[in-house]
Amino acid sequence: MSGLDDLPIRDDLRGLSPYGAPQLDVAVRLNTNENSYPVPEPVVEAIGKALAAELRDLNRYPDRDAVALRADLAEYLGHGLTVEQVWAANGSNEIQQQLLQAFGGPGRTALGFVPSYSMHPLLALGTGTRWVPARRGVDFGLTADEAVAEVREHRPDVVFLCSPNNPTGTALDPTVVAAVLDVAPGMVVVDEAYAEFARPGTVSALAVLPGHPRLVVTRTMSKAFGFAGGRLGYLAADAAVVEAVQLVRLPYHLSALTQAAARAALTHRDALLGTVTAVMAQRDRIVATLRGRGLRVADSDANFVLFEVGGDQATVWRALLEQGVLVRDVGLPGWLRVTAGTPAETDAFLTAMEAAAMGARGVSLRAPQSRPKGKQ
Numbered sequence: 393m394s395g396l397d398d399l400p401i402r403d404d405l406r407g408l409s410p411y412g413a414p415q416l417d418v419a420v421r422l423n424t425n426e427n428s429y430p431v432p433e434p435v436v437e438a439i440g441k442a443l444a445a446e447l448r449d450l451n452r453y454p455d456r457d458a459v460a461l462r463a464d465l466a467e468y469l470g471h472g473l474t475v476e477q478v479w480a481a482n483g484s485n486e487i488q489q490q491l492l493q494a495f496g497g498p499g500r501t502a503l504g505f506v507p508s509y510s511m512h513p514l515l516a517l518g519t520g521t522r523w524v525p526a527r528r529g530v531d532f533g534l535t536a537d538e539a540v541a542e543v544r545e546h547r548p549d550v551v552f553l554c555s556p557n558n559p560t561g562t563a564l565d566p567t568v569v570a571a572v573l574d575v576a577p578g579m580v581v582v583d584e585a586y587a588e589f590a591r592p593g594t595v596s597a598l599a600v601l602p603g604h605p606r607l608v609v610t611r612t613m614s615k616a617f618g619f620a621g622g623r624l625g626y627l628a629a630d631a632a633v634v635e636a637v638q639l640v641r642l643p644y645h646l647s648a649l650t651q652a653a654a655r656a657a658l659t660h661r662d663a664l665l666g667t668v669t670a671v672m673a674q675r676d677r678i679v680a681t682l683r684g685r686g687l688r689v690a691d692s693d694a695n696f697v698l699f700e701v702g703g704d705q706a707t708v709w710r711a712l713l714e715q716g717v718l719v720r721d722v723g724l725p726g727w728l729r730v731t732a733g734t735p736a737e738t739d740a741f742l743t744a745m746e747a748a749a750m751g752a753r754g755v756s757l758r759a760p761q762s763r764p765k766g767k768q
Contacts, residue, residue, distance in 0.1 A: 561692030
């Protein structure tokens with residue numbers, strides 16, 4: 393019996409489990425979409441110096457509004473953004489939680505197109521916002537007509553769009569965002585956590601921010617920057633949106649050390665983002681290899697790949713784990729997700745998949761030759 397049973401916990405939280413992927417000590421961990429490449433030594437030294445400069449003044453509170461960091465983020469994003477249009481927090485999760493605190497809440501509704509990021513409904517639950525899961529198409533795509541129909545039916549206060557989408561990796565056609573903006577009665581949040589990995593020609597929602605005061609684009613430094621341990625997420629929006637989230641943010645929510653480390657990382661962005669091309673190459677290699685073996689694979693503009701195993705995904709997950717490769721079971725029957733890592737990690741994953749496909753554990757990994765449509 394759980395100790396929670398004896399506590400007066402909210403009824404809607406009873407029986408739930410905390411969010412989180414397994415953190416297992418295995419040789420190849422490809423389950424959390426981290427950047428597999430370590431922070432380059434020159435950047436380590438720069439971040440260390442930036443942190444050291446803050447240590448003597450840790451008796452003082454940090455800049456409550458992180459103005460210098462927000463200015464650096466605005467400069468990185470471009471698109472004519474100013475410090476007043478950017479906000480930062482401890483990961484994009486906290487950013488989205490603040491948005492739901494400000495624009496969602498009891499009596500209000502948030503809508504997302506599933507399968508998608510599993511934290512969105514949990515954030516809605518935590519803020520007392522009713523969650524509406526709208527379904528994507530069979531190829532995990534989302535058309536403007538499909539999105540508009542759902543928004544018109546449910547009239548949500550907050551719409552979540554993900555581009556590229558997690559766990560499928562699919563990017564949105566810009567017409568989808570534009571169409572939703574035309575009909576949404578409330579806020580439209582475009583989660584672009586994996587934007588830096590998108591294939592050439594993919595348009596960011598940042599391009600349509602001007603003239604759309606209810607549009608919010610959220611980003612993170614956890615993925616492309618390899619800054620997951622630093623916990624830094626941010627948004628770009630109309631200045632009034634930043635004013636709104638400041639009403640609900642905790643005081644001094646970003647430590648002086650987090651701000652200093654993030655600013656140092658942004659200064660050395662070229663070195664940190666230098667691995668993006670290498671990761672994209674491994675992603676495309678995984679897609680091509682698995683499709684060459686007859687598996688259905690979703691198009692990906694992210695640093696991960698969703699693939700169909702042609703059987704029970706939990707069985708295949710365990711088979712891979714027994715070979716020292718940890719991937720993610722995202723709860724989609726018959727599908728698993730693997731992070732694109734280093735060439736050596738890709739080798740290990742593909743070898744483990746081949747071993748399973750040979751029937752070592754009686755698992756059939758063959759699937760129909762048809763696959764989700766796309767360029768990749």
